[in-house]
Amino acid sequence: MAGVASIRKERKKDILEALKIIDIYAEWIKGKPNKIWSKKQADLFKSVYGAINADWRKSLAKQVAP
Amino acid sequence: MEIVVKGNEIQLDKVTSILDDFVIDFSGVLKKLGIKHVYISGYVILLFGRQRITEDIDIFLEELDSTKLEKLYSSLLKDYWIINADSLDTAKKLYAEGIAWRVAKKGEISPNMEIKKPKSKLDWFTLNNPYRVILNKKHEISISPLELQIAYKMFLGSRKDLEDARFLYDLFKNKIEIGKVLHFANELKVSEEIRKAVL
Numbered sequence: 001m002a003g004v005a006s007i008r009k010e011r012k013k014d015i016l017e018a019l020k021i022i023d024i025y026a027e028w029i030k031g032k033p034n035k036i037w038s039k040k041q042a043d044l045f046k047s048v049y050g051a052i053n054a055d056w057r058k059s060l061a062k063q064v065a066p
Numbered sequence: 067m068e069i070v071v072k073g074n075e076i077q078l079d080k081v082t083s084i085l086d087d088f089v090i091d092f093s094g095v096l097k098k099l100g101i102k103h104v105y106i107s108g109y110v111i112l113l114f115g116r117q118r119i120t121e122d123i124d125i126f127l128e129e130l131d132s133t134k135l136e137k138l139y140s141s142l143l144k145d146y147w148i149i150n151a152d153s154l155d156t157a158k159k160l161y162a163e164g165i166a167w168r169v170a171k172k173g174e175i176s177p178n179m180e181i182k183k184p185k186s187k188l189d190w191f192t193l194n195n196p197y198r199v200i201l202n203k204k205h206e207i208s209i210s211p212l213e214l215q216i217a218y219k220m221f222l223g224s225r226k227d228l229e230d231a232r233f234l235y236d237l238f239k240n241k242i243e244i245g246k247v248l249h250f251a252n253e254l255k256v257s258e259e260i261r262k263a264v265l
Contacts, residue, residue, distance in 0.1 A: 003186050004221075004255050010164075010185055017150075017165050024149055028175045044084050044176060045119060051083035052115050055067035058081075 067115050071241040074211075076199045078113070085112060088177050089123060090205045092169075095141055102128040104196045106182075106210040107218075111230045113199065113209065114237055118226070121176040122168070126184045126193050135161060147172050188214065188253065212242050217250030220260050231264045 029037050068079040082090070089105060096103050105113075108120040130138060139154050149168040151157035160167060164185060170178040184190045196208035209215075212234055219231035235247075244265070251261055 007186050007188070007221075007254075013164070014166065014182075021150060021168055025175060040174065040176065044121070047084035048112065048119055049117065051081040051086070052117050054081040055115055058067070 069114070069237070071238065074195075074197050076197055077203070078199050078201050080115070080202070082202070083112075085109065085120070085123065085177055086201065088171070088179075089113075089207060090201070091145075092125075092179055093205070093207060095145075096127070096138075099134070099137055099141060101130070101134065101138065102193065104193050104208045104210055106192060106215070108230070110209045110212075110215055111233055113201075113207070114234070116230065116233045122178050122180045124180045124182060126182050126189060128193060129183065130161070132158075142169055145172060146170060149175065149178060188218070188250070211246075212238050213244075213246035214250045216242075216247050216264075217254055217256060220251055220256045220264050221254035223260060228260065228264055235265060 068077070070077040080086075089109065093103070104126050105123065106126060107124040108118075109123040112118070112120060127138075135158060136154065139148075139157050142148065146169050148157055149170055150165075151160055151167060157167060161183070164183055166183075167181040168178050169181060170176065182189075184193050192210045192214060195211050197211055199207040199209055201207055210218075216231045216234050219227045219234070247265065248261075
């Protein structure tokens with residue numbers, strides 16, 4: 001067996017650590033002017049979705065090509 | 067997006083995102099140091115175009131001895147910072163305790179890499195049996211075996227995880243070994259209800 005109990009234990013540890021990281025995030029964000037942080041977030045969203053949508057359009061174009 | 071699967075190799079042509087570029091750059095650091103690694107979890111799903119956002123990318127590295135760990139630490143500090151460790155000592159302590167390093171580009175906090183140590187039998191299997199993605203014919207990215215990734219997402223079981231599992235399954239069901247997915251689902255004791263819902 002894969003040791004499900006120990007996998008769950010490790011996951012719990014990861015989640016507790018992730019909560020500490022959230023505190024660091026919050027402090028980091030507080031130290032930045034809002035415009036900088038918002039722009040970084042917007043860039044990330046735009047890039048990921050932009051890449052996905054560009055691929056989607058390309059693949060649709062291929063499907064309808066003769 | 068073009069996907070061609072040949073055994074454990076996937077040729078993928080796509081427009082890269084900030085996350086992909088971050089992964090390509092980070093892989094370059096690890097390759098220079100000869101550190102075996104594999105990307106796991108959410109990034110694997112995003113790499114293949116699922117429409118959801120994530121800011122942290124999970125990665126397993128091989129077990130590092132003290133020398134390799136120090137080399138990795140100093141190499142990272144050229145372009146990156148470790149969010150949860152402000153010194154080599156702290157970084158070593160985290161590593162020894164099995165706590166992931168969170169690494170971002172200098173001056174940034176997102177996206178960030180969550181560097182994990184393989185712990186369970188399945189983690190080691192993942193590290194030693196990756197799928198190789200050849201991105202845009204030039205970048206090689208090692209990702210977790212798709213059969214295990216699908217089963218693991220079913221094991222996690224949140225709505226997001228089940229959607230991820232279904233996404234990968236739908237995309238690759240004619241290219242992967244379904245028997246292996248079922249094998250891993252058994253290992254992870256995934257319920258019959260979830261199996262039926264996803265596969």
